[in-house]
Amino acid sequence: MSASCEVAFTLNGVKRELTVPAGMSTLEMLRERLGLTGTKYGCGEGECGACTILLDGVTVNACLMFAVDCDGRELMTIEGVSVSETGERLRDAFVEQGAVQCGFCTPGLMVQASHVIAHHPGADEATIRRGIEGNLCRCTGYRKIIDAIAAATKPGTNRGAQGASHA
Amino acid sequence: MHDVAKARPVPASTLIGKRIAKMDAPDKASGKTRYIQDLELPGALHAKILRSTEVHARIVSIDTRAAKALPGVHAVITAADVPWQRPIGVGKDHLPLKTDCVRSLRDEVAAVAADSEAIAEAALKLIKVTYAPLPLLVNTSDAAAPGAALLHEGRAGNVAMTFDYAQGDVVKGEAESDLVIEDVFRLHYVTHCCMGVSGVIAEFDPGGNLLLYSNTQVPFLHKREFAELLGIDPGRIRIIQPPIGGGFGSKLDIYPFEPIAIFLAKITRRPVKLVFTREEEFVASPTRQPVLLKLRSGCRKDGTLTFRTVDTVHDNGAYTSWGATTPFVMMQTISSLYRVPHCKYQTKAIYTNNPYAGSFRGYGNLQATFAVEAHMDKLAEALGIDGLSFRLKNAQDPGEVTPQGMHFKSCGFKECLSTAAARSDFLRRQAEYRARWTDPNPVKRGIGMASMLHVGGGAKIYPSDGCGTILKLDDFAHVTLITGASEIGQGSETVLSQLVCEELGLPMSAVTVINNDTDITPWDVGVHASRTTFIAGNSAIGAARKAKAKMLAAAAAKTGIAQDALELSGGCIVKKDSGERLFELGKFLRGLHFSELAELVMTTHYYEPPSKHQDKDFHGDVSAAYAWATQVCEVEVDTETGIVRLLKVTGAHDVGRVLNRLGIEGQIEGGIVMGQGYAITENLMVEAGVVRNPNFRDYKLITAPEIPEMDISFIETMDGEGPQGAKGVGEAPAICIAAAVANAIYNATGVRLYALPFSPENVYRALHGASQPPVWSSAA
Numbered sequence: 025m026s027a028s029c030e031v032a033f034t035l036n037g038v039k040r041e042l043t044v045p046a047g048m049s050t051l052e053m054l055r056e057r058l059g060l061t062g063t064k065y066g067c068g069e070g071e072c073g074a075c076t077i078l079l080d081g082v083t084v085n086a087c088l089m090f091a092v093d094c095d096g097r098e099l100m101t102i103e104g105v106s107v108s109e110t111g112e113r114l115r116d117a118f119v120e121q122g123a124v125q126c127g128f129c130t131p132g133l134m135v136q137a138s139h140v141i142a143h144h145p146g147a148d149e150a151t152i153r154r155g156i157e158g159n160l161c162r163c164t165g166y167r168k169i170i171d172a173i174a175a176a177t178k179p180g181t182n183r184g185a186q187g188a189s190h191a
Numbered sequence: 192m193h194d195v196a197k198a199r200p201v202p203a204s205t206l207i208g209k210r211i212a213k214m215d216a217p218d219k220a221s222g223k224t225r226y227i228q229d230l231e232l233p234g235a236l237h238a239k240i241l242r243s244t245e246v247h248a249r250i251v252s253i254d255t256r257a258a259k260a261l262p263g264v265h266a267v268i269t270a271a272d273v274p275w276q277r278p279i280g281v282g283k284d285h286l287p288l289k290t291d292c293v294r295s296l297r298d299e300v301a302a303v304a305a306d307s308e309a310i311a312e313a314a315l316k317l318i319k320v321t322y323a324p325l326p327l328l329v330n331t332s333d334a335a336a337p338g339a340a341l342l343h344e345g346r347a348g349n350v351a352m353t354f355d356y357a358q359g360d361v362v363k364g365e366a367e368s369d370l371v372i373e374d375v376f377r378l379h380y381v382t383h384c385c386m387g388v389s390g391v392i393a394e395f396d397p398g399g400n401l402l403l404y405s406n407t408q409v410p411f412l413h414k415r416e417f418a419e420l421l422g423i424d425p426g427r428i429r430i431i432q433p434p435i436g437g438g439f440g441s442k443l444d445i446y447p448f449e450p451i452a453i454f455l456a457k458i459t460r461r462p463v464k465l466v467f468t469r470e471e472e473f474v475a476s477p478t479r480q481p482v483l484l485k486l487r488s489g490c491r492k493d494g495t496l497t498f499r500t501v502d503t504v505h506d507n508g509a510y511t512s513w514g515a516t517t518p519f520v521m522m523q524t525i526s527s528l529y530r531v532p533h534c535k536y537q538t539k540a541i542y543t544n545n546p547y548a549g550s551f552r553g554y555g556n557l558q559a560t561f562a563v564e565a566h567m568d569k570l571a572e573a574l575g576i577d578g579l580s581f582r583l584k585n586a587q588d589p590g591e592v593t594p595q596g597m598h599f600k601s602c603g604f605k606e607c608l609s610t611a612a613a614r615s616d617f618l619r620r621q622a623e624y625r626a627r628w629t630d631p632n633p634v635k636r637g638i639g640m641a642s643m644l645h646v647g648g649g650a651k652i653y654p655s656d657g658c659g660t661i662l663k664l665d666d667f668a669h670v671t672l673i674t675g676a677s678e679i680g681q682g683s684e685t686v687l688s689q690l691v692c693e694e695l696g697l698p699m700s701a702v703t704v705i706n707n708d709t710d711i712t713p714w715d716v717g718v719h720a721s722r723t724t725f726i727a728g729n730s731a732i733g734a735a736r737k738a739k740a741k742m743l744a745a746a747a748a749k750t751g752i753a754q755d756a757l758e759l760s761g762g763c764i765v766k767k768d769s770g771e772r773l774f775e776l777g778k779f780l781r782g783l784h785f786s787e788l789a790e791l792v793m794t795t796h797y798y799e800p801p802s803k804h805q806d807k808d809f810h811g812d813v814s815a816a817y818a819w820a821t822q823v824c825e826v827e828v829d830t831e832t833g834i835v836r837l838l839k840v841t842g843a844h845d846v847g848r849v850l851n852r853l854g855i856e857g858q859i860e861g862g863i864v865m866g867q868g869y870a871i872t873e874n875l876m877v878e879a880g881v882v883r884n885p886n887f888r889d890y891k892l893i894t895a896p897e898i899p900e901m902d903i904s905f906i907e908t909m910d911g912e913g914p915q916g917a918k919g920v921g922e923a924p925a926i927c928i929a930a931a932v933a934n935a936i937y938n939a940t941g942v943r944l945y946a947l948p949f950s951p952e953n954v955y956r957a958l959h960g961a962s963q964p965p966v967w968s969s970a971a
Contacts, residue, residue: 055229060222061222061225061228061229062221062222062223063222064226064228064386064387064436065228065388066386066387066388066469067469067886067887068468068469069469069886069887069888071886071887071888072386072469072887074386101222102221102222103221103222106220106221106222114220115217115220115221118216118220119212119213119216119217119220120212121853122210122212122213122216122853122854122856122857123216123220124213124215124216124219124220125213125680125681125682125857125861126385126386126387126434126435126436126437126438126679126680127215127216127218127219127220127224127434127436127680128226128385128386128387128436128437129386130219130220130222131219131220131221131222134220134221134222150896152895153895153896153898154895154896156895157894157895157896158894159895160384160386160887160892160894161386162383162384162385162386162437162439162861162865162892163386163437163680163857163861164857164860164861164864165857165860165861165862165863165864165865165893165898165901166860166864166893166894166895166898167856167860167864167898167901168853168856168857168860169895170895
């Protein structure tokens with residue numbers, strides 16, 4: 025249980041090397057060792073999607089993956105996604121379309137949505153719905169999340185709200 | 192979304208009714224928001240709770256020696272270490288750490304504070320508890336049976352709480368009836384499933400003052416509770432509320448984990464953080480109140496309701512939280528959703544060894560509405576009247592004062608009914624689907640309707656139902672809105688800012704909200720009863736109007752123009768008639784601050800709604816306004832598999848007035864989907880006191896592909912007391928769905944279901960005659 029392993033990977037574009045316990049999950053490593061708390065613990069069992077991250081460009085549940093398995097790979101978390109071009113578009117769409125309420129599921133959904141957009145440009149309603157079916161949201165009823173992702177697939181058209189963000 | 196114009200004109204304005212983005216959304220969408228789970232205080236210890244492995248047992252011994260010896264463990268506590276602990280919760284029947292007996296599987300037996308969660312968990316495994324099992328009381332009939340063991344001393348018959356309400360004379364009402372029906376309904380366990388699990392951080396300063404980082408929805412009430420628990424002055428307790436990962440009523444009571452973290456912080460003199468696992472969240476956070484309900488209803492041939500008699504039994508679980516008090520709300524639906532001259536409602540909450548129920552969005556109203564609206568359909572059908580006409584005939588009108596004393600000053604109920612029916616093409620579809628009962632296609636369609644009444648202007652349960660606001664305008668005309676009302680994701684800080692900006696003629700970007708620190712914010716009773724927009728909104732408007740009056744009075748003195756000829760607009764003081772700009776607001780404020788006037792523009796306002804406490808017989812106008820809605824659900828039922836799909840919800844909501852269109856749509860959509868889960872997929876399976884499905888694989892929340900099409904109309908009745916005419920809406924959208932789906936399943940199949948949820952298994956069994964409707968248990 026106390027065995028440790030060295031891992032080296034790219035995280036949000038920056039090379040990282042650290043030593044982690046063999047039993048540590050990627051979620052714990054991100055949150056507790058690297059201070060990246062945007063990735064959330066919702067269930068620890070891969071059922072809720074709150075800990076969704078990109079691993080070599082594919083979304084995974086960070087809670088189900090050992091930290092040691094990050095070795096040699098490329099990770100992107102919400103902290104990386106939200107400052108990417110797609111991420112900013114998505115963030116604006118989430119804000120303007122009212123896709124955020126308590127916000128706890130939002131980072132995972134943002135990451136998942138970035139994946140959906142990247143792999144299904146101009147995705148239709150059904151594709152978007154299926155694309156986020158692994159992410160649970162208890163507040164919004166998903167409607168506005170779906171609308172936000174749809175809006176973000178069409179750059180320049182996501183003007184849902186006024187007032188918007190704090191300047 | 193669709194608006195229905197009302198007789199009363201909706202005034203023109205700049206911000207009201209617009210789509211205003213939530214102020215906290217950019218941070219949340221960027222992963223920057225720090226929830227309690229994300230907070231790490233330097234030097235904090237991590238706590239874990241050892242829960243009972245027995246449903247009902249005597250605690251023979253607890254051996255903590257090995258756990259205490261584990262390196263990294265700072266404290267291991269049991270009830271013996273906190274002899275001064277006191278009972279907590281609504282019923283004060285609950286010690287945080289159990290002494291001689293455990294009464295449910297969630298019961299807290301010991302707790303550990305350690306350097307890390309992993310060490311704390313390892314320490315839990317080293318605690319040896321010996322139990323002597325006691326007989327289980329896991330249903331209300333057994334628990335209420337004569338001679339049953341008492342779960343709490345002095346609680347004869349294991350009765351935790353009773354309610355008894357009557358209006359008119361039901362015997363007379365029944366004698367006057369041409370038609371009488373009676374059915375029994377069973378409503379199941381569901382739970383909140385907040386995406387952020389429960390958590391708390393407790394820290395004492397050297398003077399013994401407590402700082403609590405808490406997810407509570409009622410910080411000011413909790414100050415008092417924690418003070419009583421610790422035997423200290425409430426003024427020595429400060430509660431900070433980090434953003435919370437969902438509330439829905441779950442955080443209205445005090446639960447054992449909070450005092451336990453406080454005990455550990457007191458004993459270790461270190462900050463202590465305690466966060467649940469998801470499994471713990473399922474097992475040890477409250478449920479919605481499960482209910483067995485018998486309803487007897489009658490009407491005349493002409494479709495006039497005559498009487499309604501309701502008996503309910505609530506499985507209270509092992510301890511008493513807000514779930515036991517849901518009859519307060521249930522009786523409102525029973526007595527006052529429709530005009531019923533004679534009405535009687537009796538209920539008992541019975542202690543068992545099951546999980547205990549708390550408050551949950553809708554607060555008993557989903558359960559009461561489920562039964563009442565089933566009978567509205569059944570009575571209508573038996574009379575040969577369509578369900579819409581039957582409801583319209585008995586629906587409340589504006590101005591009505593019900594026998595329970597509720598005064599419907601604004602009431603768009605009939606517009607809700609007719610709008611939802613028209614937009615869903617209800618009558619035509621209902622007839623068409625019914626005609627397909629004999630059609631060989633095993634996949635049927637059905638449409639069903641249900642309506643609801645809920646408090647929309649607070650609920651006077653505590654001595655005050657008020658909320659305070661402090662408003663500060665700084666020398667750059669930036670507004671700090673300090674409100675007692677908590678943001679729990681519902682968008683309160685945005686709508687409150689919007690109301691303030693509307694008064695002050697400022698853009699949304701001019702406001703910062705402070706709403707999460709009891710040392711700063713003025714009193715508020717808490718986030719519940721759909722009250723925040725109404726109560727905190729009126730409070731914020733009051734403070735803004737005082738600030739405005741102060742600024743305009745100063746401008747009038749300076750210019751010699753009458754105060755009522757001046758206005759705030761576009762960040763300036765302007766002439767009302769011409770719009771001519773007289774002063775830029777920031778500059779004007781600096782002139783007040785820095786001149787010999789030496790004036791700050793800082794105002795306070797406390798709003799107390801003009802509602803009344805109910806008397807001992809539950810009569811009284813408990814809310815300052817009431818919200819109404821009708822929802823029509825269209826379903827597809829696969830009779831070969833029992834799968835029910837919710838295809839479309841057509842809702843019409845009397846919301847008083849739309850303030851933030853984006854926010855209100857989000858509340859309604861989210862509520863509809865929560866109601867869909869209650870109706871179809873969610874089921875906390877409790878067998879012999881054990882939660883069998885404490886995870887999201889087996890406890891099925893609705894996912895994105897399953898949501899229905901939603902067509903929502905807003906009925907703007909412009910409530911005279913509401914902030915800008917608005918009424919509360921937070922709970923309303925979740926209330927009718929299960930009832931409307933039940934009516935839709937009947938319309939699809941000709942089979943009426945009396946028990947939730949409408950899972951494939953339950954529906955299949957009911958459709959194929961393989962299950963019996965619920966039966967009333969007289970022992971209960």
